[in-house]
Amino acid sequence: MPKLREVCHHIRSKVAGPFWVTVDLFFDGEEKYKKYRDCKELSAELFSRLYGVDQALVKRIPVDSLHVLKISFPRAHPQGGMVERDMHSGQQYVQLLDIELK
Amino acid sequence: MTLKGSVKVLVPCGSLGAGVRESEIEYGLAKGANVIATDAGSTDSGAAYLALGKSKNNRGAVKRDLGILLGAHAKSGIPIIVGTAGQAGGDINVNWTRDIVLEVARELGISPKIVLLYSEQEKKALKTLNQQGKVRPLPPLGPLEDSVIDSCEHIVGLMGVEPFVAALQAGADIIIGGRATDTAVLASYPIWKGAPWGASWHAGKIAECGAQCCLNPADGAGVLLTIDGSGFEVEPLSTTNRCTPHSVSKHMLYENSDPHHLHEPGGILDVTSAVYAQISERTVRVEGAKWVTQPYTMKLEGAAAGNYQTLMLIGIQDPDVLNNVNAFHDRLLEALYERTRKSIPAQELGEFHISLRLYGWNAVSGDVPVNVPPPREIGVLFVATARTQELANAIAHACNPYFFHYPMEMYKELPSYGFAFSPADVPRGQVFEFKLNHVAVVDDPLSMVRTVWLDKDGKALAA
Numbered sequence: 034m035p036k037l038r039e040v041c042h043h044i045r046s047k048v049a050g051p052f053w054v055t056v057d058l059f060f061d062g063e064e065k066y067k068k069y070r071d072c073k074e075l076s077a078e079l080f081s082r083l084y085g086v087d088q089a090l091v092k093r094i095p096v097d098s099l100h101v102l103k104i105s106f107p108r109a110h111p112q113g114g115m116v117e118r119d120m121h122s123g124q125q126y127v128q129l130l131d132i133e134l135k
Numbered sequence: 136m137t138l139k140g141s142v143k144v145l146v147p148c149g150s151l152g153a154g155v156r157e158s159e160i161e162y163g164l165a166k167g168a169n170v171i172a173t174d175a176g177s178t179d180s181g182a183a184y185l186a187l188g189k190s191k192n193n194r195g196a197v198k199r200d201l202g203i204l205l206g207a208h209a210k211s212g213i214p215i216i217v218g219t220a221g222q223a224g225g226d227i228n229v230n231w232t233r234d235i236v237l238e239v240a241r242e243l244g245i246s247p248k249i250v251l252l253y254s255e256q257e258k259k260a261l262k263t264l265n266q267q268g269k270v271r272p273l274p275p276l277g278p279l280e281d282s283v284i285d286s287c288e289h290i291v292g293l294m295g296v297e298p299f300v301a302a303l304q305a306g307a308d309i310i311i312g313g314r315a316t317d318t319a320v321l322a323s324y325p326i327w328k329g330a331p332w333g334a335s336w337h338a339g340k341i342a343e344c345g346a347q348c349c350l351n352p353a354d355g356a357g358v359l360l361t362i363d364g365s366g367f368e369v370e371p372l373s374t375t376n377r378c379t380p381h382s383v384s385k386h387m388l389y390e391n392s393d394p395h396h397l398h399e400p401g402g403i404l405d406v407t408s409a410v411y412a413q414i415s416e417r418t419v420r421v422e423g424a425k426w427v428t429q430p431y432t433m434k435l436e437g438a439a440a441g442n443y444q445t446l447m448l449i450g451i452q453d454p455d456v457l458n459n460v461n462a463f464h465d466r467l468l469e470a471l472y473e474r475t476r477k478s479i480p481a482q483e484l485g486e487f488h489i490s491l492r493l494y495g496w497n498a499v500s501g502d503v504p505v506n507v508p509p510p511r512e513i514g515v516l517f518v519a520t521a522r523t524q525e526l527a528n529a530i531a532h533a534c535n536p537y538f539f540h541y542p543m544e545m546y547k548e549l550p551s552y553g554f555a556f557s558p559a560d561v562p563r564g565q566v567f568e569f570k571l572n573h574v575a576v577v578d579d580p581l582s583m584v585r586t587v588w589l590d591k592d593g594k595a596l597a598a
Contacts, residue, residue, distance in 0.1 A: 051178055096395075099381070113181040115488060118499050
């Protein structure tokens with residue numbers, strides 16, 4: 034079973050405004066993109082669980098022209114609060130690297 | 136009017152103060168740039184800049200960049216547009232930028248027509264709008280409460296193209312805009328000249344971060360846009376860099392939650408059908424963007440100043456701690472709360488909070504590592520939050536001896552952990568947060584904007 038990091042040449046996360054996080058999964062070529070784009074291991078449920086957010090608010094947007102799957106979700110806590118661990122949400126992608134895909 | 140031919144927008148950098156290159160400006164002017172447009176801020180780095188009316192970039196850096204841009208205006212006569220001035224685009228931030236522009240203009244011996252576009256909002260007026268049901272929440276927030284409006288230090292509305300277009304129409308040389316969408320700042324000149332709205336907005340979106348849409352984002356600062364009747368072209372201002380269809384289209388992903396539909400004041404930019412083509416070695420042509428008009432709304436941003444924080448930082452290599460980091464954290468935290476409550480009377484203390492961030496363990500993730508080998512060392516960042524800076528400092532002082540010596544093994548001699556500083560406590564100021572994620576429905580795009588023209592001495596002209 035490959036890990037997500039093995040089928041993507043680049044994975045990143047960043048804030049999209051103070052209230053949202055956006056993750057980009059850059060798949061290694063069209064074949065891998067088509068194979069994993071709709072897989073349930075990368076469903077809204079995963080992001081809801083990993084990041085502590087309401088599943089209904091997780092947005093999954095495939096970008097076929099770039100072989101990118103974009104997933105956006107609200108930050109569990111707004112940016113810059115009393116306990117801020119990652120101001121720009123730039124480290125949040127790391128939790129995704131070893132997700133196992135079937 | 137409809138555009139005949141094309142217009143060229145010189146985007147000198149991703150953010151004013153980041154470092155405009157003279158060579159790139161020369162290149163753009165030689166290519167026939169009609170306007171220079173740059174964004175000067177962002178919410179990315181947090182709410183402090185709006186709450187305090189401060190810029191992230193230092194004055195020297197912004198002045199240097201404005202010096203080059205005003206020099207370009209002096210040479211070519213083309214207008215300069217700056218949006219989200221002073222990082223946050225509130226009134227104080229706009230005025231700070233105005234003062235630098237006036238200084239530079241004096242030093243260059245020029246008297247350009249300067250106009251200021253203020254988009255900071257008055258609380259009372261917002262409450263009225265809210266009562267009228269004209270303020271809508273965007274997820275994940277809910278309906279806006281008056282108390283939230285009151286809690287903000289400053290609130291701004293994000294301008295679209297209309298105030299900039301009106302200023303250009305009235306003959307402005309230098310436009311210093313308050314908070315606006317990055318895209319609007321760049322799209323306004325082409326739209327004023329009659330270019331298609333889809334192509335203009337899309338061009339603005341691609342170029343808003345300057346050279347980030349190029350193959351090598353670290354090579355150079357800016358790009359040149361050419362917008363015509365059926366699309367636009369983008370090329371780097373650095374002659375050694377290139378744009379490719381991939382580098383350009385990829386930029387739509389950047390910091391956007393949806394790469395195909397971008398909500399802007401007055402409409403939606405739909406780039407689902409956009410096509411990107413390499414038309415020369417360094418230049419990409421883009422066609423197919425659509426502008427879908429919507430009822431006019433302006434997004435609101437409000438920054439609140441909260442409680443105060445004081446920090447202490449130690450490093451630990453003690454094996455007793457490293458072999459049981461989770462337990463160390465829990466026991467130390469409990470001891471610090473107890474110590475604080477014993478040292479400072481509850482009435483004086485008020486609501487307070489202590490956080491221990493263990494770098495090298497779980498400071499970034501915030502989870503509880505299980506079955507993880509001991510790290511080589513950890514950094515423990517202590518953060519006390521309280522109603523005043525003095526209280527946060529007092530909590531740190533009370534906690535200091537425990538933070539310094541807390542043992543894992545009670546029968547051993549007390550350890551001494553590695554402080555980085557003396558005095559150990561570092562007052563770090565207030566917590567700032569954005570409190571609004573709402574849009575205001577407006578009938579007239581200019582109704583929430585104040586336009587102020589300056590005379591040749593830099594004084595505001597009567598309205």
